[in-house]
Amino acid sequence: MHPSTLPPGSIVGSWRLLGLASQGSFGAVFRAESTTAPESGPVALKFALQPGDPRFALEAAFLSRMKHPNLPLLRDSGEWHSPSGTTYSFLVMDWEEGLPLYSWARLRPRSSREVLRVLAQGARALQAIHSAGGLHRDVKGDHFLVRPEDGHAVLVDFGSCTFRGAPVITRNSGPPSTPEYLSPQSLVHQWRFRRDPTARYEPSVADDVYALGVTAYRLVTERYPLIADDDSGTDEGQDDSLPIIPKLVPADVLVQLSPELALWIRQLLSVEPSARGTPAELVRGLERSANTEGAKADKPIGPIRAHSAPRKAIPQQKPPPPMPxxxxxxxxxxxxxxxxxxxxxxxxxxxxxxxxxxxxxxxxxxxxxxxxxxxxxxxxxxxxxxxxxxxxxxxxxxxxxxxxxxxxxxxxxxxxxxxxxxxxxxxxxxxxxxxxxxxxxxxxxxxxxxxxxxxxxxxxxxxxxxxx
Incomplete structure (x- = not known):
């Protein structure tokens, strides 16, 4: 029997399964309760879908040292033995009520102030992770759960995490992250060493911060960062074999944002890692903006409408030179x-x-x-x-x-x-x-x-x- 097929009422360790909540490629999450104290409330029991998956050991090892309101609280971890004798790892965490971030945003039009508050909580989660010597490595909207009633956010899914002293369990040169959230430094590394799979990229705090910036961009625009049409960009070196990092279209060109939120998103997506700020700096700055920015921060975020005034005919011009x-x-x-x-x-x-x-x-x-x-x-x-x-x-x-x-x-x-x-x-x-x-x-x-x-x-x- 595979763990994803376990029916409600099945016993796993000291936990009773109430039903399957969600399933991905590598894990299945059940709503469960304690067999000895069901009145204590529901928990999330996450099963590995592959026997002996080393990611679960890393996730349990890191979460066991974390206790923070914007992170899941680990209750238990162990192994379940199927009737055939196959062993699957599982984790038990507090059940977090909430919607994935992008789904939360679609419930109703959100204001810049609401987004600033959610981003500040995301930065607080990163601050706690990095203070403990860890990296999440897969920060994105799908991994933030937000309570609709009060906007409380929790960063979940540590299946890609790493920390000081953790063993290396992936074999390729890039991090195990979602492609659209990768930093320019990670992409440049993969470009430079695209023929050398042994040249591993070493992620940093700045990579998680950049992914938070991509999350913010998509949260307000409902799309991933767009590449500008012009030919300018950041040159990573004089060698013609190295890439030019293209410029991005600012989020406030596409939607109406408060001035400070627009600046924060631009900063988070800076090409230079040090320009993005540390999680501690982001917490202070984002919370200050959420608490002090003026009335523009309370206006709903919406698309920038094109002017309807007639335009003068523009003489035909020569096409621009081709991109380098x-x-x-x-x-x-x-x-x-x-x-x-x-x-x-x-x-x-x-x-x-x-x-x-x-x-x-x-x-x-x-x-x-x-x-x-x-x-x-x-x-x-x-x-x-x-x-x-x-x-x-x-x-x-x-x-x-x-x-x-x-x-x-x-x-x-x-x-x-x-x-x-x-x-x-x-x-x-x-x-x-x-x-x-x-x-x-x-x-x-x-x-x-x-x-x-x-x-x-x-x-x-x-x-x-x-x-x-």
Whole structure:
């Protein structure tokens, strides 16, 4: 018996399961209660879905030293033995009532002051983690639970955490984080050492702070940070093989924010790590802004409307010069890498939805729209052996209708065997399982044995770092 199939009433250690609350790729969370003192209230019992998962030992070791109002409180940890003799780890924490941050924001229009208060609590959580010598390494909106009645926020899911003295359990060079929340330093490292998987990136406090900035940007704009259209950016070196970090469109260009919240989001997303501020500095500054900023901070956050006044005809101008090849290669590589992670972790359904949104608006998709976040649990993505990235210029081949079966042969442009893990070979083509989609499958995924698969398209040619 697998732990995810345990029925209500099952006993795990000294805890009684009340029902499955949520499930990701690596863990399942049950609502549970004490068998000896059920009146003490519900708890969250988190099961590992893989036997002997080392992430759970790290999570338990770190949470056991933490006691903070913006972090989950560890009650118990142990192992459950299935009837077949397989051993699965579990953790027991306080049950946190609340909604994921982005869902909380959609309940009603939020003000800049409310966002400042939530961000201050996020900074407090990071301050406690870093003071204990730890890093969360997967800070994002899905990992903040916010109580609707009072706005109290808790940072959860420490499956990707690390701390001083912790063993290394991932094998790739980058951190086990969600791609869209990675800092420029992490992405530059992966670019520089893209052919050397042994060159590990060492994350810092500044990486968690940057991820909080991405969280804030998406919280107020409902999208990931957009790359500006101009060619300027931060040059990481004189060597033409190194990338240019592109500039981002400020959040206050897209939505109406109070002046101080706009400045805080810009600061959190600074390219220079030291410019982002320490968690302690952020706590003081964000709380001060939430308590003292004027009436503009109480206005609902909303999109900036375009002026309706007629415009004068603009003479046709020469097109701008092409983007420097170094920056272009960086953007293409970043997009392809992010999309590969999305396909591997099962984000194909969301990718399809965002592609539909872009096509219906009549506008070309932005980089972040093309490569949305991974909505499956991302702890341990770094342990996957990734195939070569999909060429982002290759469109995903749609089909007519829904629930189409996988064809008898490979699609035009689809990668053919050998298929590197985690891709699978089906009918002569390489396919990626979409873990968060079940039949009926969407019009860019195909059904095979009651599961949905996305075709993995072969790159038209490899990126050449010597190109001019």
């Amino acid at each position: 090849s170094r920056a272009l290669r960086w953007k293409v590589w970043f997009g392809a890498t992010a999309l590969t992670l999305v396909l591997v972790a099962g984000g194909g359904g969301l990718l399809h939805a965002q592609m539909e949104q872009s096509s219906s608006s009549g506008q070309p998709p932005t980089l972040m729209q093309q490569f949305p976040t991974v909505h499956a649990e991302t702890s341990g993505l770094g342990e996957l052996e990734l195939p070569e990235p999909l060429n982002p210029s290759e469109p995903m081949p749609p089909h007519e209708g829904i629930n189409a079966p996988i064809p008898d042969g490979p699609l035009q442009g689809q990668r053919t065997p050998p298929c590197r893990k985690p891709l699978v070979e089906i009918n002569g083509g390489c396919w990626s399982l979409v873990g968060n989609e079940t039949p009926p499958c969407s019009d860019i995924t195909y059904e095979w044995r009651k599961q949905c698969y996305l075709p993995f398209m072969a790159p038209s040619r490899p990126l050449n770092t010597r190109e001019k």
